[in-house]
Structures are given as structure tokens and as C-alpha cells.
Amino acid sequence: MGCKVLCPSVALLAYLMICQHVRAQCTQPSFTSRNVILTAEHLSTPSFSDGSTVTFECVIGHKPVDLKASKSVTCQGNQWTNLELNCARKSCGSLADFLNGRYEMTGNLFGDTAKPVCVKGYMLAGQETTRTCRDQGWDGRDPVCEPVKCSAPPVIENGQLEDEPFESYDYLQAVSYRCNKGLNLIGQSTLHCSEDGTFKPDPPKCFGGCPAPTIPNAKRIGGKSPPYKLGNFVEYKCEDGYVMKGESYILCSANGWDPEPPRCIAQCTQPSFTSRNVILTAEHLSTPSFSDGSTVTFECVIGHKPVDLKASKSVTCQGNQWTNLELNCARKSCGSLADFLNGRYEMTGNLFGDTAKPVCVKGYMLAGQETTRTCRDQGWDGRDPVCEPVKCSAPPAIENGQLENEPLESYDYSQAVSYRCNKGLNLIGQSTLHCSEDGTFKPDPPKCFGGCPAPTILNAKRIDGQSPPYKLGNFVKYKCDDCYKMTGEDYIVCRANGWDPVPPRCIEDSSMPTWAKAMLGIGVVAGVVGLLCLVYFKCFKKRSDHEKVEKKDEDGL
Template identity: 85%
Template sequence: MGCKVLCPSVALLAYLMICEHVRAECTPPSFASRNVVLTANHLSTQSFSDGSTVTFECVIGHKPVNLKASRSVTCEQNQWTSLELSCTRKSCGSLADFLNGRYDMTGNLFGDTAKPVCHTGYMLAGKETTRTCRDQGWDGRDPLCEPVKCSAPPALENGQLQDEPLDSYDYLDAVSYRCNTGLNLIGQSTLHCSEDGTFKPDPPKCVDGCLTPTIPNAKRIGGKSPPYKLGNFIEYKCEDGYTLKGDAYIVCKANGWSPEPPQCIAECTPPSFASRNVVLTANHLSTQSFSDGSTVTFECVIGHKPVNLKASRSVTCEQNQWTSLELSCTRKSCGSLADFLNGRYDMTGNLFGDTAKPVCHTGYMLAGKETTRTCRDQGWDGRDPLCESVKCSAPPALENGQLQDEPLDSYDYLDAVSYRCNTGLNLIGQSTLHCSEDGTFKPDPPKCVGKLWLKLGNLQNIFIKHDLYLIS
């Protein structure tokens, strides 16, 4: 006679098979891209139970895009609901021009700055203070711009001003120097009161001959060492890695060096304009440095073509810098691939580097290995594949059962076969299988069993750890 009631020991075993149900919790929510932050009463909480609701507010300097948007989210099944609130930077408005000046502004939103700039002929009184757009508006106040004044110009050793000096000078007022008899004036004889309240350029010098030239990265290879009298000469050569600009041979004359002393300009390193999808032509690839005035040419990298066919492809080394490159290249197009017999392509695009994956129509399958095609420099590689009709071989045999009909050597797509179990056995699973798109029967074949199967219902968060048997 079968057992009708579970004994206490079996009930205990069943209890041990059940895992404790753990209720899901949420971690602190974050919606940084919306410029929001949790309100103060939620900031220190590290976890939130299911059903908890929290509120957000705009970060400092921001305001809601929509005043009616909900500011709350709720923890549901370990996930937070969507947040409607989104905030944008507050506006401080534009700053008006002030007396004898204006503002150079980066914008008028929170965090933007406004730098005061005086009109020509005026200068800031006191230290320059850049204003910033804060949460409550622009900080600081308008500065004061007062007329430029220069104090008396500097004295000249072995020389003097052509006119009597004044106590102060207005903007752009000029003064001129002259040297004592028998000395040469080297530099600019006339200076002007400039916008920063000083005379510019630097005052000249009065010398008996010429000042020693200062030429960085140059070495003297001819002529005498200083001091230099009228008629003395110097010949220069640049150090390795630098190019001479000007004349190497100069002579000391009544008005200074003639011609002007040369310069040694650093050579350029190989240029790179990677963002334009270009590369140096082959004849320049191995060169490691380029002298001032050198010109090089570029071409498109493989798989690319010029955006503008008339754009210049050359750049020139000028003062240790390359000029701008006009040439810019974009990916070549291979065009779209047409559908093929019994199939089509699933394409990522039709430009260089894009791919096209062959997909057979329903009821057909690829003959051979699937090969994805790629857009190359000369067009699409590979060729159209062959999609042939789906065929399934004989279905698998069933232990303790058989097919209801005689098996065939092969089956077409969606052809069906049905199983039955031997007498006294139960069929568990689907009795009917179909020839599927990958050439196999699906679903998995059923089983013929003689045991009693106990099906557990939809129990969430419960785990079975051991097998349970009812013994008759």
C-alpha cells in the first residue's frame, strides 16, 4: 500500500532543500549625465530596500529643464525606475560694456568666465580680475579703465634724449635718442608709450663699434672674437639639426651689422596628420628630420580617396613648424551588394573596412563554411555564396519508442516526424519534431519513461538541493 503522508523525517529533508528567499536591494542611484544629485537626506545611505523612493535635485549652478518633471525614482526588483528630472546650466546673462572697456566672455552660463579688456589707450587700474558666472549670478564688479600714462623713459648710457624729458607721457607719445659723438647707435632710436604703460621697444645702445650678436644654436667659424670695431666681420655656421636663415657673413658698419645677423632655425620632425587619413609619400618615409623650407607631399592611406581632388597635397617646414595640409581623405565606397540566389547580405555599411555577412532565405542554408565579405581598397573581396535547400537526415532513434511512420533517407525544411512510446511507457516532451533551418530536427526528441515525474510549480527564489522520492 502506497505511502499517503510524508513522515516528519521526510518533511525535515524537504525543508533542508529550500534556500532562504533573499529580498533584492538597490545600490545608491546615479544619473550624473542629467546634472542631478541625491537630496541630503539620502546621501549617506548605502543600500535601499525594494519599494524605497528617493528624490533628486539639480547640482549647484543648474536648473530643471522641465519644472513639472518628477524628481523621484523607486527601487523595483533591484533596479531604479527612470528619472524624469534633467537639469541644465543657469544663465547669468551677458555683461554690458563698462566705461572705456568691455568683457571677453567664454559664454554666459554657469562656470563661464568674463575677462575685462580696456579700450585702446586705456589700462586696468589695479590687478586684473576675471569674473565667473556663479549660482547666484556674475561674481565681482566692473573694473576701472584709466588712460595709459608712461613715466619718464630710461636714461641712455653714452647718449641722451633729443628733447627734454617730461614727468609723464600719454599713450603713443614718442621719444628719440642720440649717441654721444663718435659712438654708434645700435637698435631703434625712437620709442613709443605703449598700452602697458612702458616705452617700447627696448632702448638702443651707444657703442664704439658693434655689439656681439647673440645667435642661439650658431657657432663662429670665421672672424675675430669680441669686441667688434668698424670693418670687423664674423662668419657663422649652425649646429647640427638647425638650418641657417640669412647671410652667414656679416660686417660691422656705422649703422650696425650688415646684413642683419642670421638665425639658426630648428629643423622639423616628420609631419603627421593622422586625423586626415593621409600618409607621407614613399620618398619621404625614411627621413627623420627636414630643414627649414623643405616641402613634403602626402597621399591617402589605403582604402581612402581625397575629399577634394583639387586640395594641395604638400606642406612646408617654416620656423620649426609645418604649414597646414589641405588634403583630407575619406573611406572609399564599395557600393551595396545585391541579393544573391536564395539569400541576401547583412551589411555593416558599404565603405572601406565594412563587412557583409551572407544570410540565406528561410528554408535554405549555406553550402560550405560561412565567409563574411569585406570592403577592400579595390572593392568587395570574395564572391556570392551558394544557398541550397535545407535537408535533414533521418531523425534520431527513440529508446523504448519509435517513429509513427517509416523513416525517409532525407527530409525537406519543416517536414515533420512523430514518435510514440512502447506500451506501458509515458512520452515526456514533444512528440512531433520538424526539420529546422540548420538541417537538424528540433526540438530535442522526447523520452519514454516509466517513473512518476513530479513537476514543481513556479516557485521564485527557491532552490532544490537534493532529489526527493516518494516510495510506494
């Protein structure tokens, strides 16, 4: 009984102690910005328990800024106390100049460098060695600067020194060159022993001209023929079937041809075998030309397949011609489309690109828009349409007429309707229409015709035909008045759609000369005056006769 109570209590206490131990610890501390590092005894410990103390020291090449600053920190819970220690780079001091030389320094603190430089006329003995500020001070030692000496100057082709060469030359000592007879000296004739122990500038060249270029499959199109002197130029062009690599225009310079002579390389233009229904593979499509020996690959164009699966798909450029292509492709087959419910297909064929137009049997029509199916790369596109029974909506109303029977909301295929006109009007067209296979009534509805309106034509007179009203088939013929001409036909007939052709117009004849119009005006005025005179004369004569009668009567009395 005692164990049952004691054992769980001990376990719980141990668990709490472990949890407390896990919670109260610090990870390895780091203060890199202070240029410090843990001392060796703590470096390999990843974590520290609460209350642990560790010590830091300056990293190599550094020293404490404050010698009294504490170098230790303590773990409190899971945090470290602040570190007082802060370190800065050690100073190595400045390096003094040495015999015939000095130092070019980046600074005098740990890690800085000092590059030795000799004064003019002297050079470092042995290899140049840069000195570095280390933990214990500057490494290495002062170098030795010895007087500059140049060995014998270089020999030049087709030329020599003006004087016999020495074994060695002092700093700034000069030598001069000359060329063999008939050659040009290119560059500086005089060189000096420079501070790096070599003669400068580069030695001159003795130049006699450029060799005649040999460029197979090319022809000269500009410049002179050989020999070629300094400054001469030549321009080349490749023969047909070859492409130029390099520049076409070259100049004879001191270093030879500039730029170097070009080459004419055999090439093939981009191959095409359209009659075989093939196309270049993607990696070659953007390349316009190919060098001799190039090989390209073809594939069937979309919707086609190889006639012979074993045929080679590649061709090779030989010179400027392609080898023959074995690959030949034919259109893929989509197979025939079966008839569908109440319909069939009218097909142009069953190969790639062919089409199949759906057609419903009589009395049925396509539901929705007609969609022609096409044989594509993967087979026939689309799907079978739906043919539904033909239905016609109510037939159209006509002016001045009506249906024989009351209209229905819809009509079946071939169902008929009949029209009649109002009393006294003629029915023009078919009186009976049928619901057709496209869902409309056919033929066009009739018209109810009552006649044509009387034409109103200014400056014209009717010379033939009857007077109004005008019934179907009546005609009228017109003539324009003097000084007017007719636009249109003079003979018109009353048709179901009105006058045929449309009534003409009489417009003033602008072709009559001005003097003729003036004379016509004068003639009209003269005619009016004459008419007035005639009336007056008749009235005067009647009055005179009347007076004579009255006088005779008076004499008789």
C-alpha cells in the first residue's frame, strides 16, 4: 500500500526536475560584432545550464578596447548576460621607406597590406612580395631595389640596329633600327630601356607588302591586282551557292591584311519538299541557310502520315545541293460518318480537310445552327446534330386581304393555308402556301391589288392609253411639251408592283442655245401681241358695221 502511494510521487518529482532542467538552459553564445570568440574550453559545448558562466577572448589580430572590461557572461534562465569585452584591430605601425624605394599601403591595422615600389631607374630584385599586417606585426622584410638593366634589344625581320648591340643597357639608354633597302619601317625607329627592364615601345617592322590572297570560289570586284603595297585594298564576292565568312573588303596594313581575307563556304538554302506534304522540324525552321555537310530532318505536316514508315526523314547539304528526301506523306483518313437519326451527311470525302454537311430527311430540320464537320488531325470534329420535326409559325398577314381560315399557332410540314383579297381587289400570286422544309411558308404570300395611282408628270401630256382609274395591265404613253426633254420611258404599264417602269420626268432642255431661247421668248411675245391685235380688229370691225347700219336706218327715216 505504501509503495502504491510513494512510487507515483517519486516519478512525478523526477519528471518535474527533468522539465525544469530542459527549460532552464542557454544555447552557445555569439558576439561576432565585437570581434570575440569563446575560449577553447567552451567551443565544443552546444548548450549550457542555468547559472553557467563562459569566457570570451579577442579573435586573432585584435585587442581589447577596454582592458578592464569583463570577458565573461552568465546563463540566466535561457538568456546570457551582456558582454562588456569589445575588441579592435591591432596596429602594426607605418613602414618606413627603404633604399631606393617606398611602400604603397592600404593602412597599418591587422589585415592591411604594403606593396613595395622602387623609384624610377630601379627595379625590385626577384619577385615582388606584398607585406601584410599580421597578429605579431608586419610579415616579411624590406626588399632590394637595384638599378634597371635591359638585355640586348630584340632582332627585327628584314632590318637591324644602327649600332652594334651591347650585352646590357642602362635605364633610358636608347637604340635605333633601320630596314633593308626598299622596305618601309613601320613604327618607332628608336626604343628606350624602360623602368621594367624592357625596351619600349615595341620594335618596328620592315614591311614590303601583303601577299596576294588566295580565296577559292571568290572573285575580285574592287581594288587592284598584285603586288599589294601598304594601303592597297581588295574587295571580293563569293560565287553563287557560296556564302562569305569574314569581311569582303580587306586593306593591306603594317600587320598584313586587315581584317584577314574572307572564305567562301559552300551552302544550301533552306530545303523545301512541299509536294511531299512535309515540313522542317522546329529546330531548323528559323535557319535560312546551311553549311556543307549539314543534316536537317523533316516531318509530316499536320493531318498527314508517312506513306512508308521506314523512309528516311533526313537530307544532307552536299556542296550547295540537298540529297533526295525519301519521306512522303499522305492525308490521314477519318473514316466515313454513319447516318444519324432522321438525317445523313453529304461528304466531300473522308480524308484530312474534307467536310461533312448534315442534312435532315424531308419533314425534319436541324435544331440550332447548321454546323459542318471537318476531318481534323485527330478525326472528325464536332458531333452528330439533332433533326427535329419541321414546324412553321403563323403565316404572314397581307395588306387588303386575309386567310381563308383562322390562323393556328404552328403548322406541321406540308400543311397548307389559303388567302383571299377584300372585295373588288385582284389577288396577285399564289393563293395557297405550304409549310416548307426550312420552317417557312412557301411560295411568297400573294398581294391584293386595286390599281395604280394616276401619274403626275409636269410639262407632259398623255398621247395614248386610257384615263384614270388604272387597273392591272392598263398602259399610258406620254410626250413632253416643247423645250422639254424626257428622262425615262414614255410608255408605262400598271403592274402588280405599280407602274413599270417608273413614270418619266420632263425637264428643261438645257441643250437649246441662249439665242434660240431668246427668239422663242420674242416669238411668244409677238404671238400674244398679234392675238390681241386680231381681237381688237374684229371688235373694231363689228362696231363699224353696227354704226353703218344705224346711220342707214336714220337716213331711211
